[in-house]
Amino acid sequence: QKEVEQNSGPLSVPEGAIASLNCTYSDRGSQSFFWYRQYSGKSPELIMFIYSNGDKEDGRFTAQLNKASQYVSLLIRDSQPSDSATYLCAVDPLGNEKLTFGTGTRLTIIP
Amino acid sequence: SAVISQKPSRDICQRGTSLTIQCQVDSQVTMMFWYRQQPGQSLTLIATANQGSEATYESGFVIDKFPISRPNLTFSTLTVSNMSPEDSSIYLCSAVRAGGKEQYFGPGTRLTVT
Numbered sequence: 227q228k229e230v231e232q233n234s235g236p237l238s239v240p241e242g243a244i245a246s247l248n249c250t251y252s253d254r255g256s257q258s259f260f261w262y263r264q265y266s267g268k269s270p271e272l273i274m275f276i277y278s279n280g281d282k283e284d285g286r287f288t289a290q291l292n293k294a295s296q297y298v299s300l301l302i303r304d305s306q307p308s309d310s311a312t313y314l315c316a317v318d319p320l321g322n323e324k325l326t327f328g329t330g331t332r333l334t335i336i337p
Numbered sequence: 338s339a340v341i342s343q344k345p346s347r348d349i350c351q352r353g354t355s356l357t358i359q360c361q362v363d364s365q366v367t368m369m370f371w372y373r374q375q376p377g378q379s380l381t382l383i384a385t386a387n388q389g390s391e392a393t394y395e396s397g398f399v400i401d402k403f404p405i406s407r408p409n410l411t412f413s414t415l416t417v418s419n420m421s422p423e424d425s426s427i428y429l430c431s432a433v434r435a436g437g438k439e440q441y442f443g444p445g446t447r448l449t450v451t
Contacts, residue, residue, distance in 0.1 A: 269445045323368045327379045
């Protein structure tokens with residue numbers, strides 16, 4: 227069974243600090259990895275995607291992928307209260323765009 | 338990103354009835370999908386909406402309960418049939434733009450079955 231695991235949190239981080247969100251996946255052949263942000267009552271919003279080992283940076287967000295360890299993470303620098311949301315990790319295990327989602331990590335940024 | 342709209346945004350329905358949800362994408366896309374997000378939970382893929390042919394359903398979902406149409410590249414419908422309270426959920430459509438792998442979601446339809 228293809229699984230995606232996330233710590234459900236809640237994760238509390240002071241404003242201005244770095245928030246670190248982690249995700250592990252079971253299917254070693256997975257090729258595509260996505261991070262979505264979901265505010266309460268809203269639909270998921272794609273914020274980062276990564277396909278190759280290493281780091282990918284976009285503004286305050288950095289995605290890190292380690293396929294050998296089957297681990298993908300999201301770092302949020304200079305955390306803002308507006309970053310408070312649930313972050314969903316999604317994996318495409320078969321390369322057919324069918325995503326398997328983790329249960330999400332609820333992040334709270336404390337002013 | 339693709340702009341995706343869904344109708345209705347929410348509905349309250351009686352047990353035993355059916356509801357059809359519409360999803361419209363603003364640009365050419367390759368793949369369209371339907372997901373369900375039950376209260377307090379993550380997203381579960383229901384099916385892939387295939388243009389001009391029968392949808393491909395995931396384990397635990399069947400065509401009789403969730404018939405799906407996709408008559409063209411940018412439009413799809415999901416019907417929730419013979420509803421029960423267990424069908425109360427948010428239903429989301431998503432799309433992958435041609436030439437990419439990134440998947441974008443519509444605003445969702447919040448369904449309550451009484």
